[in-house]
Amino acid sequence: VGSERINTDIVTLTRYLNEEQTKHKEATGDFTLLCHALQFSFKSIAYYIRRASLINLGGLAGSSNVTGDDQKKLDVIGNDVFIAAMRSSGRVRVLVSEEEEEALVFDEYPEARYAVMCDPIDGSSNLDAGVSVGTIFGVFKLPIGAKGTKEDLLKPGTELVAAGFTMYGASAQLVMTMRGGAVNGFTMDNALGEFILTHPDMRIPKKRAIYSCNEGNSKYWEEPVLEWVNSLKQAEKPYSARYIGSMVADAYRTLLYGGIFAYPADKKSTKGKLRILYECAPMAMVFENDWVAGGQAVNSKMQRMIEVVPEHIHDRSGIFMGSYDEVQKVIDIHKKHG
Numbered sequence: 001v002g003s004e005r006i007n008t009d010i011v012t013l014t015r016y017l018n019e020e021q022t023k024h025k026e027a028t029g030d031f032t033l034l035c036h037a038l039q040f041s042f043k044s045i046a047y048y049i050r051r052a053s054l055i056n057l058g059g060l061a062g063s064s065n066v067t068g069d070d071q072k073k074l075d076v077i078g079n080d081v082f083i084a085a086m087r088s089s090g091r092v093r094v095l096v097s098e099e100e101e102e103a104l105v106f107d108e109y110p111e112a113r114y115a116v117m118c119d120p121i122d123g124s125s126n127l128d129a130g131v132s133v134g135t136i137f138g139v140f141k142l143p144i145g146a147k148g149t150k151e152d153l154l155k156p157g158t159e160l161v162a163a164g165f166t167m168y169g170a171s172a173q174l175v176m177t178m179r180g181g182a183v184n185g186f187t188m189d190n191a192l193g194e195f196i197l198t199h200p201d202m203r204i205p206k207k208r209a210i211y212s213c214n215e216g217n218s219k220y221w222e223e224p225v226l227e228w229v230n231s232l233k234q235a236e237k238p239y240s241a242r243y244i245g246s247m248v249a250d251a252y253r254t255l256l257y258g259g260i261f262a263y264p265a266d267k268k269s270t271k272g273k274l275r276i277l278y279e280c281a282p283m284a285m286v287f288e289n290d291w292v293a294g295g296q297a298v299n300s301k302m303q304r305m306i307e308v309v310p311e312h313i314h315d316r317s318g319i320f321m322g323s324y325d326e327v328q329k330v331i332d333i334h335k336k337h338g
């Protein structure tokens with residue numbers, strides 16, 4: 001490769017964050033610092049996942065988390081890495097993690113103005129098989145003097161100032177969006193130790209014949225969901241089924257290729273499986289990003305996912321998200337059933 005063909009002016013996440021900060025004259029740099037701490041936690045988790053089977057991190061840790069799932073050793077490590085990074089940033093007042101029953105309030109930083117919600121390692125049942133997993137995050141900005149109470153957290157996704165996820169796959173892929181901005185995708189360059197802006201201004205295709213859901217649950221599904229999936233199978237050109245079972249990986253594919261990802265509420269899990277604050281709302285912010293990504297995300301009642309207000313920090317919801325036209329099909333069938 002001739003040197004003239006090597007791009008020497010790459011946009012790293014660090015550069016991108018600096019450039020974003022200078023666009024906002026009122027910015028204090030606090031949010032940028034928070035993003036640096038987030039970035040560090042993604043890099044660390046990516047590193048541990050990659051090393052996992054070499055340094056004996058596979059398997060169960062012998063404890064259960066709040067929702068009764070068996071915790072993996074890596075779940076515990078991912079959670080610890082995330083908490084330490086958020087706490088030490090000095091910019092986080094309160095942190096909600098899937099792995100922690102209560103919100104963690106960082107009283108040592110009473111001036112901190114951000115609340116962070118995260119699932120440190122989502123899809124961890126896939127870990128030992130080497131399948132992609134991910135970290136999902138959402139960020140609220142709190143009023144001055146906020147104490148990190150439940151009221152600071154039980155807010156709809158429309159209040160998020162930033163959200164996104166990192167997928168730990170063949171490479172680590174970070175997708176993030178800030179309020180009013182584009183959805184941008186970064187790829188971890190392991191040699192440089194930097195996330196590089198590789199997918200600026202991501203836009204989800206308006207439609208695509210791919211659906212992604214756990215059909216093993218179909219005996220519990222409500223009538224409209226059954227009718228919808230059946231209609232895809234009976235379409236003139238039937239849809240392709242793709243289900244990884246890691247929301248982040250299924251979401252990343254859906255964002256790039258188009259299609260739909262669904263985890264509906266059903267007769268068994270009447271509230272759905274995925275959590276509102278740190279799984280559904282951040283994904284909704286990415287997919288519904290009005291003029292940017294241009295997709296849709298709704299719950300099982302066909303309400304906009306981003307407007308749903310949880311009553312408890314670990315509340316769950318059904319979710320349908322993806323290409324505009326594909327989600328619209330779900331909405332139309334549900335409307336018909338009234």
Ligand code: AHM
Binds near residue numbers: 122124
């Ligand atoms: P987790 O947070 O305990 O890992 O569970 C969330 C995961 C999602 O990543 C994925 O979409 C879903 O659970 C898969 O569930 P199922 O195995 O029921 O299909």
Ligand code: MG
Binds near residue numbers: 121122
């Ligand atoms: Mg998880």
